[in-house]
Amino acid sequence: MMLPKATPREELLTNLRAAYARMWVRLRGSNREVTGLVAEIGLPILTIGAYVILYRAIGLPPTAGAAVIIGGAMIAFWTNVLWNMSSQWFWERESGNLEMYLVAPVSRMSVLLGMAMGGSVNTSIRALGIVLLGIFVFQVPFQLADPLSVGLVFVLTLVALYTMGMLFASIFMLYGREAWNTASLLQEPVYFLSGAYFPRIYAPVVPFALQAAGSLIPMTIGLDAIRRLAINGEGVAAVWPHILALIACTLILFPLARRALNYMESLGKKEGRLTLRWQ
Amino acid sequence: MKRDLSIETKSLRRLFKGIPGKGDVVALDQVDLEVHDDEIFGLLGPNGAGKTTLIKILCTLLLPTEGQALIKGMDVVKRASQIRRIINLVSGGETPGYGILSVKENLWFFSQLYGLPRDFAKDRISKLVDQLELQDYLNTRMSKLSTGYKQRLNLARGFVNDPAVLFLDEPTLGLDVLSARHLRTLVKDWIRTGGKTVLLTTHYMAEADQMCDRVGIINRGKVLACDTPQRLKTKVTGGATWKIEITPSLSELESVKSIPGVIGLSTTDNIETGVTTLKLVLEEESIMSDLLSKIRENGSKVLNLGKSEPTLEDVYISLVGTGME
Ligand SMILES: Nc1ncnc2c1ncn2[C@@H]1O[C@H](COP(=O)(O)OP(=O)(O)OP(=O)(O)O)[C@@H](O)[C@H]1O
Ligand SMILES: [Mg+2]
Numbered sequence: 001m002m003l004p005k006a007t008p009r010e011e012l013l014t015n016l017r018a019a020y021a022r023m024w025v026r027l028r029g030s031n032r033e034v035t036g037l038v039a040e041i042g043l044p045i046l047t048i049g050a051y052v053i054l055y056r057a058i059g060l061p062p063t064a065g066a067a068v069i070i071g072g073a074m075i076a077f078w079t080n081v082l083w084n085m086s087s088q089w090f091w092e093r094e095s096g097n098l099e100m101y102l103v104a105p106v107s108r109m110s111v112l113l114g115m116a117m118g119g120s121v122n123t124s125i126r127a128l129g130i131v132l133l134g135i136f137v138f139q140v141p142f143q144l145a146d147p148l149s150v151g152l153v154f155v156l157t158l159v160a161l162y163t164m165g166m167l168f169a170s171i172f173m174l175y176g177r178e179a180w181n182t183a184s185l186l187q188e189p190v191y192f193l194s195g196a197y198f199p200r201i202y203a204p205v206v207p208f209a210l211q212a213a214g215s216l217i218p219m220t221i222g223l224d225a226i227r228r229l230a231i232n233g234e235g236v237a238a239v240w241p242h243i244l245a246l247i248a249c250t251l252i253l254f255p256l257a258r259r260a261l262n263y264m265e266s267l268g269k270k271e272g273r274l275t276l277r278w279q
Numbered sequence: 280m281k282r283d284l285s286i287e288t289k290s291l292r293r294l295f296k297g298i299p300g301k302g303d304v305v306a307l308d309q310v311d312l313e314v315h316d317d318e319i320f321g322l323l324g325p326n327g328a329g330k331t332t333l334i335k336i337l338c339t340l341l342l343p344t345e346g347q348a349l350i351k352g353m354d355v356v357k358r359a360s361q362i363r364r365i366i367n368l369v370s371g372g373e374t375p376g377y378g379i380l381s382v383k384e385n386l387w388f389f390s391q392l393y394g395l396p397r398d399f400a401k402d403r404i405s406k407l408v409d410q411l412e413l414q415d416y417l418n419t420r421m422s423k424l425s426t427g428y429k430q431r432l433n434l435a436r437g438f439v440n441d442p443a444v445l446f447l448d449e450p451t452l453g454l455d456v457l458s459a460r461h462l463r464t465l466v467k468d469w470i471r472t473g474g475k476t477v478l479l480t481t482h483y484m485a486e487a488d489q490m491c492d493r494v495g496i497i498n499r500g501k502v503l504a505c506d507t508p509q510r511l512k513t514k515v516t517g518g519a520t521w522k523i524e525i526t527p528s529l530s531e532l533e534s535v536k537s538i539p540g541v542i543g544l545s546t547t548d549n550i551e552t553g554v555t556t557l558k559l560v561l562e563e564e565s566i567m568s569d570l571l572s573k574i575r576e577n578g579s580k581v582l583n584l585g586k587s588e589p590t591l592e593d594v595y596i597s598l599v600g601t602g603m604e
Pocket of ligand 2: 448
């Protein structure tokens with residue numbers, strides 16, 4: 001008995017369903033536990049609040065607070081990409097789920113896409129919380145001349161960021177001996193280099209070129225663009241290079257992610273590394 | 280001729296990198312296997328024999344080192360994505376899924392990996408939930424289920440895409456007696472729906488005897504015998520199976536095993552009574568006198584001696600050499 005091949009339409013539908021289900025699982029799972037919700041939204045707000053109060057106390061202008069609020073909101077996505085996207089296959093392998101994804105007729109890309117969508121929805125809620133905190137509790141001044149561009153830059157940043165997460169996911173799986181350590185290693189330096197917690201525009205502790213090169217993540221680019229748009233009240237003309245850079249990032253990262261995933265899978269199948277335990 | 284073959288392997292070989300300096304581990308060696316439509320095929324063999332390795336290759340999770348493996352005539356290496364649509368795998372002792380999600384949610388999630396439309400998935404899930412008697416736990420989080428119920432969920436997941444070829448790697452591991460029996464009935468009923476094939480591994484000989492149309496006995500990566508349980512029993516043991524009860528236990532098992540003509544030997548100790556039961560497969564009955572004197576030399580007393588009906592376990596013992604426990 002030979003089986004007919006699935007039509008491209010059927011294949012697409014299956015992959016979309018899988019991506020949606022993975023997103024749903026992510027949202028369902030993380031929002032079910034109250035402690036998780038508090039940890040994800042409540043705790044980062046405390047850190048950022050502390051910075052805002054500190055900058056106010058040492059007499060920096062209120063826009064410094066605004067810069068930190070945006071920085072905190074954006075860095076939340078990086079944390080999410082690291083702890084949930086990049087280390088995803090690693091954890092799935094540990095829990096025995098990876099095999100179930102691999103025997104299923106879906107692209108690994110769509111599973112990761114679902115994870116990314118779930119993660120970015122969740123994190124957006126958290127980021128919104130941080131921004132509202134800034135506006136209503138600390139009354140930091142935002143100056144929005146071009147809200148549409150803010151939206152555009154924000155979306156482009158997320159797309160580039162999560163594509164990077166997909167690339168990391170395969171690398172982490174095979175080489176991240178302890179995903180925990182690898183993620184930590186990428187977390188702290190990026191916090192520092194991206195200047196997320198510094199009032200960058202007014203006190204350039206870390207110059208932008210160094211930030212972008214040092215952290216090498218799309219988030220730094222997006223962060224700088226959004227600060228210009230939402231704090232300085234600049235228009236889209238000021239952030240063209242950022243927009244192009246973000247698009248370029250995605251265009252480079254996406255095929256890389258695909259290849260890395262395929263490579264990861266075939267290497268895993270060759271060396272028997274797709275499962276930790278065998279019976 | 281190939282048309283009704285569900286699973287076929289041709290000189291299949293799989294190596295793993297061993298400990299540095301000790302050479303490669305040969306997990307599968309020249310395995311030729313044919314499993315037909317509507318067949319439940321059992322793989323028996325000691326730990327490390329290569330059973331899981333074979334299943335993983337057939338499930339497209341592992342590449343063969345040499346040789347070929349086909350599912351419904353499709354090569355597992357070249358046509359993996361097509362094969363994945365029609366197979367599923369359940370490994371006992373593993374509990375895939377998300378602990379924070381309920382039984383129903385987990386099943387829905389897995390159904391989506393096969394792209395089942397919403398209502399269709401719902402129907403199938405409620406049927407599976409009935410069949411596996413999971414009704415009372417529908418909304419229970421997976422992390423709160425007992426081992427046996429987790430395994431039932433795992434099995435329900437295996438049926439979620441109604442696979443044409445189902446791989447069960449020690450499916451009754453951790454199930455109580457009744458649940459295991461229930462599962463065996465379920466699989467047998469399912470195979471009767473037609474066009475299905477099951478390949479399972481188990482360490483329970485009685486289970487294989489009861490369930491499988493044919494069994495293959497595998498050791499150190501080689502298939503030693505492959506036939507119906509009944510034919511294996513007559514063929515391999517030749518009917519000369521003996522059961523001897525002694526006390527106290529033998530201090531030197533090896534000396535008995537090394538008597539020429541002893542094909543297989545397994546022992547079970549009854550700790551309460553202090554009686555040890557030896558099951559032996561002998562080449563000829565004349566060996567018995569040598570055997571009895573060796574037992575006496577060992578300082579053990581023979582309490583009982585008799586011929587026994589050959590079981591699949593005897594077949595296994597005579598082929599693999601030692602008891603399973
Ligand atoms: N991923 C792997 N990497 C290295 N060696 C492996 C791997 N998987 C299996 N092996 C080795 O291959 C051999 C066969 O293992 P396999 O898991 O197939 O045995 P099995 O028959 O399923 O045993 P059990 O009854 O214990 O489940 C063993 O020597 C094992 O150590
Ligand atoms: Mg095994």
